[in-house]
Amino acid sequence: MTGWELLAVRQSQAENLSIFEPAAPPSQSIRTLSILLFAIAALIFIVVEGILFYNLLRFRKTADGPSTEPPQVYGGTPIEIAWTVAPTLIVSILVLVLARTLWEIDLDPPPPKPGDNALFVTVVGRQWWWEYRYDKYNGRDLGFITANELHVPAGSEGVPRHVYLDLQSADVIHSFWVPRLAGKTDLIPGKTNRMWFETRERGTFYGQCAEYCGTQHAGMLLRVIVDSPEEFERWIELQQRPARDDPAAREGKAAFLAESCVNCHRVRGTPAAGTYAPDLTHLMSRETLASGIVPNNRENLDRWVKNPQQVKLGCLMPAFSFSDRRREEIVRYLATLR
Ligand code: CUA
Numbered sequence: 001m002t003g004w005e006l007l008a009v010r011q012s013q014a015e016n017l018s019i020f021e022p023a024a025p026p027s028q029s030i031r032t033l034s035i036l037l038f039a040i041a042a043l044i045f046i047v048v049e050g051i052l053f054y055n056l057l058r059f060r061k062t063a064d065g066p067s068t069e070p071p072q073v074y075g076g077t078p079i080e081i082a083w084t085v086a087p088t089l090i091v092s093i094l095v096l097v098l099a100r101t102l103w104e105i106d107l108d109p110p111p112p113k114p115g116d117n118a119l120f121v122t123v124v125g126r127q128w129w130w131e132y133r134y135d136k137y138n139g140r141d142l143g144f145i146t147a148n149e150l151h152v153p154a155g156s157e158g159v160p161r162h163v164y165l166d167l168q169s170a171d172v173i174h175s176f177w178v179p180r181l182a183g184k185t186d187l188i189p190g191k192t193n194r195m196w197f198e199t200r201e202r203g204t205f206y207g208q209c210a211e212y213c214g215t216q217h218a219g220m221l222l223r224v225i226v227d228s229p230e231e232f233e234r235w236i237e238l239q240q241r242p243a244r245d246d247p248a249a250r251e252g253k254a255a256f257l258a259e260s261c262v263n264c265h266r267v268r269g270t271p272a273a274g275t276y277a278p279d280l281t282h283l284m285s286r287e288t289l290a291s292g293i294v295p296n297n298r299e300n301l302d303r304w305v306k307n308p309q310q311v312k313l314g315c316l317m318p319a320f321s322f323s324d325r326r327r328e329e330i331v332r333y334l335a336t337l338r
Helices: 003-016 025-058 077-107 231-241 247-258 299-304 324-334
Strands: 119-126 129-137 140-147 151-153 165-168 175-176 185-187 193-197 204-206 221-227
Touching: 003 204, 025 077, 025 193, 119 151, 119 175, 119 185, 129 151, 129 231, 151 231, 165 175, 165 185, 175 221, 185 193, 221 231, 247 324, 299 324
Parallel strands: 119 165, 151 221
Antiparallel strands: 119 129, 129 140, 165 193, 175 185, 204 221
């Protein structure tokens, strides 16, 4: 995929990336803070530039003006006090509103209690995709793993459904950023960071890794899909099932299990138990491949298996040079993993 194609993908998602259209409390707090900071900065800009231009015009050199220098002023207590007190006041206001916003983002809501509608997911940043380990929902253990598309339930009036993310990294520092839901939070090797959000707005929210993490940092896109609670229950139910065993794809399955695919990928219900690459158990339930780079369809799946480097240059999956027949069988099997 070229930079231009990636740009086109990015632009098609641009309408749902604005921090000025918050859909969750943390991003709402961030927008309020941004507008306040922008307003203060704009006011300072207007005052300073206004005085500058006033003086440039008022005291400019004219043909009939005095030819000597104007009186020189050294020191002035009122001026000293003014330009010390004014910035101190401005900075104090900034510190206070920043502290309040940090408090809202980090501590509000309080940590959930058993029986809350809370969803807990561990997010693992990897070069260059996202692993989602679904831990708990509504007090139930989930215990399945998926990749790149985070499904969460929408809250409703009086029934909030908070989403808590534990952020970890398997390699280098990444940053989880879905602008309409929450601020960016880094995923740091050897450390667990936490973030939360809650939204009532259904639909797909786009995001992007926001910390440079190598060749495909720009191709480390992410999607959060907010389902209705009923849709979310159905989605969980599907994800918890082991992989389909479609008799029509028996040869493909045997080929998949015989090749190196199994060293990295997991397909629950089969001997494929790799943990290094995305879990493929319900691959076809995802809308995109390779962390949001291309739509997930038969054609792109075939391109991917043929040569992943041609789809996502630098990605950690090599081209295996399968024969056409072998590749078609494997793709046919992958396409049954709904
Ligand atoms: Cu991951 Cu940038």
